[in-house]
Amino acid sequence: MSTAPRLAAAKKDWGHDETGCTVLHIDMDAFYASCEVARYPELKGKPVIIGTGTRSVVSAASYEARVYGINSAMAVSRARKLCPQGIFLPVDMAYYHYISHEIFKTVFSRITDRIEQVSVDECFMDVSGALMRWGSPTNIARWIRSTVAENFNVTCSVGIASNKLVAKMASTNAKPDGMLLIPKDRQADFVQLMPLRGIPGIGPALEKRLNAWGVKDVADLAKMSEHDLTRATGSKISARMLYLSSHGLDQSKVRHRPPEKSIGAERTFMHDTTSMEQVCGLLRTCSDEVATSLRAQDLVARTITVKLRFDDLRYMTKARTLQTPVSTATRIYPRAVELLKRMLGIPDLAPMTTPLPRLIRLAGVSASGLSKVKETPIQPSLEDVIEEDDHKAGSGAKRMDHAEAAIDTIRNRYGRGSVNLGV
Ligand SMILES: [Mg+2]
Known part of the structure; x- marks a missing residue:
């Protein structure tokens, strides 16, 4: 935040x-809080604060919560005093990563691959190559x-601006839920309207130092020569950066830093269903598909996510990060079922015949936190070790891992449908 x-x-x-305004800075508003409201729509319009625990700090706050003066990095205990009626939720990073990833994959990447992801909820985009197809930068932003x-x-x-600095400052000032185009010939005026801290990179220490030289805001800064700025900051590089910034200039390019990859499979049911057996059957198929793609690319995954979409088209996801990275359906599927049950509040040991509390329209599994098998040190989890001791001759899951590798060989030779793993 x-x-x-x-x-x-x-x-x-x-x-x-x-003209020339081909750099977009996209920043999701109160992202963690928005993700929570997206899965719990009843929280809409309420002060939602992400961060619990008496000794932790606020990670994010909805705009409704910010009205009470709540900010990121503020102690949760202080936030509770400022807004006792606030809804305090724990951080669910895996879920925010999942949503972020979906947004990058299904929305941003459709425009261009010239995307520089800065954080889970923020990126720069160079749309100069996308104008023929998408029209103007403002069209793309809309x-x-x-x-x-x-x-x-x-x-x-x-x-939207001609460079990263101004685009970033523009998105900050467009918030929340806004869009701001700064034409090239206005970028100096725009920047010079700002307080010193409005320039990314100017923190409290540099601000104080500049204040001591009589520089109170960016307009003052713009009046300083590079030579004076060098004396004020003691650094030629900082002076150059400050000089350019105060005139709305920035020479850095949007670096191609593609968003993190995930592998997923999902299907919509022919008819919405409350049958756990049917939903689990689909999760089984999806787990198998995901696992097969992982192995085909020599990848293992650390995070497993289950996605559901209900009859009212709302969706829900839940993710779990595993101690040991996985690449087989035998390991993915049980996690997927656990996640499904937890999402819908079904006890762990409930039988397959238990009806689900909501009508399901779509279900899917995805794997993220990917790395190459060769580069991933695999440390057996406690469960693996226990299982290993239980079945000295080779544990159930281990044997199934080998079975899946064998299935890959058969499928590669005889086609996808030639063999399936029994549940
Ligand atoms: Mg944000």
């Missing part, structure tokens, strides 16, 4: 000339904003 200063005066119409909102119930703010 960004604590960069925003100026009400900056969120205005700066003009419509988009499409991104509406698609993310419709499909994920998460809003994002987009800054």
